[in-house]
Amino acid sequence: MSPITVCDDRIAPSASIRNRAARIFHALTRPVALLKSCAALAMCSTTGCLHPKIGPQSLPIDRAAYSASLSDSWKEQALLNIVKIRYVDPPVFVDVGSIVASYTLTQNATAGGTIPTSGGGSANVAGSLGLSNSPTIAYAPLTGNDYIKALRAPLPVSVVFAAIQNGIPADSILLSLIMSINGLRNQRVSLQGITPADLEFHRVRELMQEIQASGALRLAVNVNPDKQEANLLTLRTRDISPEVLAAIRELRGLLHVNPEATELRLVSAPFASSDTEVAVQTRSIVELLQNAAAQVEVPSEDIARHRAVPGFETGHDFPGVVPMIRVHSAKTKPGDAFVAVNYRHTWFFINDDDFFSKRAFAQLMELFTMAESGPKANQPVVTIPAR
Numbered sequence: 001m002s003p004i005t006v007c008d009d010r011i012a013p014s015a016s017i018r019n020r021a022a023r024i025f026h027a028l029t030r031p032v033a034l035l036k037s038c039a040a041l042a043m044c045s046t047t048g049c050l051h052p053k054i055g056p057q058s059l060p061i062d063r064a065a066y067s068a069s070l071s072d073s074w075k076e077q078a079l080l081n082i083v084k085i086r087y088v089d090p091p092v093f094v095d096v097g098s099i100v101a102s103y104t105l106t107q108n109a110t111a112g113g114t115i116p117t118s119g120g121g122s123a124n125v126a127g128s129l130g131l132s133n134s135p136t137i138a139y140a141p142l143t144g145n146d147y148i149k150a151l152r153a154p155l156p157v158s159v160v161f162a163a164i165q166n167g168i169p170a171d172s173i174l175l176s177l178i179m180s181i182n183g184l185r186n187q188r189v190s191l192q193g194i195t196p197a198d199l200e201f202h203r204v205r206e207l208m209q210e211i212q213a214s215g216a217l218r219l220a221v222n223v224n225p226d227k228q229e230a231n232l233l234t235l236r237t238r239d240i241s242p243e244v245l246a247a248i249r250e251l252r253g254l255l256h257v258n259p260e261a262t263e264l265r266l267v268s269a270p271f272a273s274s275d276t277e278v279a280v281q282t283r284s285i286v287e288l289l290q291n292a293a294a295q296v297e298v299p300s301e302d303i304a305r306h307r308a309v310p311g312f313e314t315g316h317d318f319p320g321v322v323p324m325i326r327v328h329s330a331k332t333k334p335g336d337a338f339v340a341v342n343y344r345h346t347w348f349f350i351n352d353d354d355f356f357s358k359r360a361f362a363q364l365m366e367l368f369t370m371a372e373s374g375p376k377a378n379q380p381v382v383t384i385p386a387r
Helices: 017-046 055-086 146-150 157-165 170-177 199-214 243-256 285-294 298-306 355-370
Strands: 095-100 103-114 122-133 136-141 178-181 188-190 193-197 215-221 229-235 263-268 277-282 328-330 335-345 346-351 382-385
Touching: 055 095, 055 285, 055 335, 055 346, 055 355, 103 170, 146 285, 146 298, 157 188, 157 215, 157 229, 157 263, 170 285, 170 355, 178 199, 188 285, 199 215, 199 243, 229 243, 285 335, 285 355, 335 355, 346 355
Parallel strands: 263 277
Antiparallel strands: 095 136, 103 122, 136 382, 178 277, 188 193, 215 229, 229 263, 328 346, 335 346
């Protein structure tokens, strides 16, 4: 049987019918596409792709921020304790034991719409996002018998001269860490104030700095037959300028050592037992803090009322004393300070452009790491959620 082909134009749909069908089709499909786009956008906005502060991306940001905060708090704690010692107020050191930062991310998204058969239509999308950060910081007060002993024990002589060999200026090290060298006394602090150093001591500082800069000063460790270590201070006399040779000769004369000796044995003692020894008395960290505290410029009325021990005052130096560090004071908070703390309604600070005080302060803070406090057992720990 042959197929029947109908070509009657009356049966074919008119143009108006085709246009209406197309409009209905677009009306039905446009909200669906819109809903898909909105749902995708909502899901992306409520996930971590738009939040670089969580996940692996947060590590550089958090680490830098916590490092800066720890550094600032460490400096402020050190300066505060220096100022407190000037007022005969016992210093207290608190260590940050741990920092645990946890993030919580909550998210949800909804999408909906209506597609009427008559055309038009509507779509809606909704979402919510919650991000919380709950760091927990553990504080441990530094205390205990071992820690106090470490603070009060004189620094090892080898550590002091190793710092000179490693490039720290000799004049600064001798001024801050040495009590005496072969009987020449450094400036010292008591409740009566500051006693100036022997003039020869300051000359030794200058000569040591000059010899150090030339590279003619070295620290060596020798092991004797009894397997005991001996620290030797060596003075190189070859291939150096006549000016440095003259400085070495003058240094030997001031220290009363053998003028021909190139190796001098370093010992921890007030006086040398032979002309090939350099007897050194070092300060403890507590004594170093006390000397720094005496050079804090406290208000004059606090000294007049016996609130602070004698020493430097605001706007006045102490006669005959070489300042190791300059800590200024003011009633208002300084605008440009390296570190500043408020104590007894007065601001104490180190100027940011005072390079020498900043260097001395940094060296003081580094010395705290040398305190061999041993195991920190049975210490109280305070854990504070920082919300």
